[in-house]
Amino acid sequence: MTGVTIIAPPLRRPAVRTSRGILGVVLIGQFMAILDVSIVNVAAPTIRTDLAASGSGLQLIIAGYTVAYAMLLITGARLGGLTGPRRMFLLGLAVFTAASLACGLAGSETALIVFRLAQGAGAALMVPQVLSVIQLRFEGTARARALSAYSAVLAGGIVAGQVLGGALVTADLFGTGWRPVFLVNVPIGVALLVAGARLLPKDHVPRDQGVDLPGLVILSAAVSLLVVPLVLGHERHWPLWGWVSMGAGVALVAVFVPVERRARHPLIPGRLLRAPGLVPATIAIFMAMLTWGGFLFAVALHLQGGLGDDPLRAGLTFAPGAAGFAVVSLTWRRLPERLHRALIPAGFTMAAAGYLGIAGVLSGGGHGEPWLEVLLAVSGAGLGAAYSPLFTVALARVAPADAPDASGLLATTLQLGQVVGVAALGTLFLGLGASAHAIGVTGVVLTVLALAGAACAVPLLTRGGARRRS
Structure with a gap:
């Protein structure tokens, strides 16, 4: 590094x-x-x-x-x-x-x-x-x-x-x-x-730690200005203040970059961003959470609003997807190590196939059972195959001293990905009339986004992109 x-x-x-x-x-x-x-x-x-x-x-x-x-x-x-x-x-x-x-x-x-x-x-x-x-x-x-x-x-x-x-x-x-x-x-x-x-071990905090207060204030304000309209916007039909807020958030991100460069203790050190595999893995994690969050939100709206399911039945419908995600997350390491990086784009592609299949079975107007459960398991397993190796790659070459900053970056990426997915896919679904046709179109868009996630992960396929030596 x-x-x-x-x-x-x-x-x-x-x-x-x-x-x-x-x-x-x-x-x-x-x-x-x-x-x-x-x-x-x-x-x-x-x-x-x-x-x-x-x-x-x-x-x-x-x-x-x-x-x-x-x-x-x-x-x-x-x-x-x-x-x-x-x-x-x-x-x-x-x-x-x-x-x-x-x-x-x-x-x-x-x-x-x-x-x-x-x-x-x-x-x-x-x-x-x-x-x-x-x-x-x-x-x-x-x-x-x-x-x-x-x-x-x-x-x-x-x-x-x-x-x-x-x-x-x-x-x-x-x-x-x-x-x-x-x-x-x-x-x-x-x-x-x-x-x-x-049980938690005592903390060992380096003495030279400091805080970039201007950067912290600017970045927190930027995230707030982006998140608030994304969370509330679709319920309020995307008012003008929401667009102004998001524009101001983007402007503050642009201000944050030069402030960080001059900071003695930057929130996101340059050496962290140079850690092999971190940046492409972070982008791919964002795409994974965008599709997962948007998928769960849109399909839940369709099951409860369009098909009349009660909340408990709608929640249980997603169980095969969660199970597929969890099982693959816990077992992917059993594959030969030479296949681990290839799992990431393959998992995104598998999730894309699941989303496309779900779009097909739900666009007919019914629950699409039992194929819906099968396809939910496929999409969940695909995302699990992509998601867990992504974290391993993202953190593999991060120095212990940078662990808090890497954690903040990844945790924020996860949350922003989910919020953007809910806002974008929820708005698309509701804007198309919250109908069977709407869930079909939303599923096709999810398919495209999952394939985009696979493309973002391509740089991680080479050993140099994921595990380059210092």
Whole structure:
């Protein structure tokens, strides 16, 4: 790797049993954060009735979490670099758990909006530390296994949120209606805090760490200006303020680049971007999350709005896709190593075939069973085959000292990819009338985007593109 080489202090690797405990703690925390992106969606009608929430208020209850989460991820990553991933993970988990309790007990629309924002802020402090812990505390095949489990958690969390949310609202436990979708986090969060305090290794923070405050403010503002209209725009028919906001966000990104070049402690060091494979892998990860997020959103709208499925059935429909993603994420390393990089474009191509098939079976107006379940499994398995190796390639040559910055970059890329996918594909589907024809056209667009993801991954096929020596 060219550029300045930073030699981090040697890290003591944990024993196998302890390492499993460490991985379990951070991945369960990650799962809860992903779960809360989608678990509230199915509870929305009940929340609106119970709290007499306005349409805009309900929108902020659902989207406020994602907005706070996305805009603060870079901040959370930098704070983890300054204070250590253990300390920041536990702080973020504590905030997330307390905010979940407050959400479950909220008595008004305003209170629930505020607590949802706090919940998103807690997740943003916690989530970037997951990749940092994996990068710092695991190496070789152990790191590859940990990243595979991480990928499976990301895939399953979104689908599990819809299924669990539907089950909890339908059960109406003790007449509490929607409140268990938040309260379910509380006992898990408390247990994780206890386990994390015991298992997570103590932090070793380099003394020369600093913060690029101007860069942090500019980048956080840029992400906010981009994410807010992407999250709220399609519900409000893309008002002028949304386009102005996104334009201002792009302009701030342009300002951020020269500010970073002059910073003593840049948020995204140049040596990080020169790490072999990181940039093309990050772009491909963005494309993978764009298609996955947009696909889940558009098909969920079609199943519930066009075909009349209840939230629980709609959530369960996605189970084969999540299972395919998870199984491949956990087993791809069993293939010969010479095939690992080739899995990435092959996986995108397989996902594209699945999307095209789903477009065909749903455009006829019915559920398309049993082919729908088969094609969901195909598309999920394809994305799993692309996604997990991408993380291994992206982080393979990142120095331990740059782990927090790499974590912030990848976590933000994941969230932005999902938000852009929901906004773009959701707008396309709704703009075409939310019909069987609309889901067919959306599926074709998803196919094209997945093939574009395969093209983005082509530079990773060569050993030089993915594992070039210093």
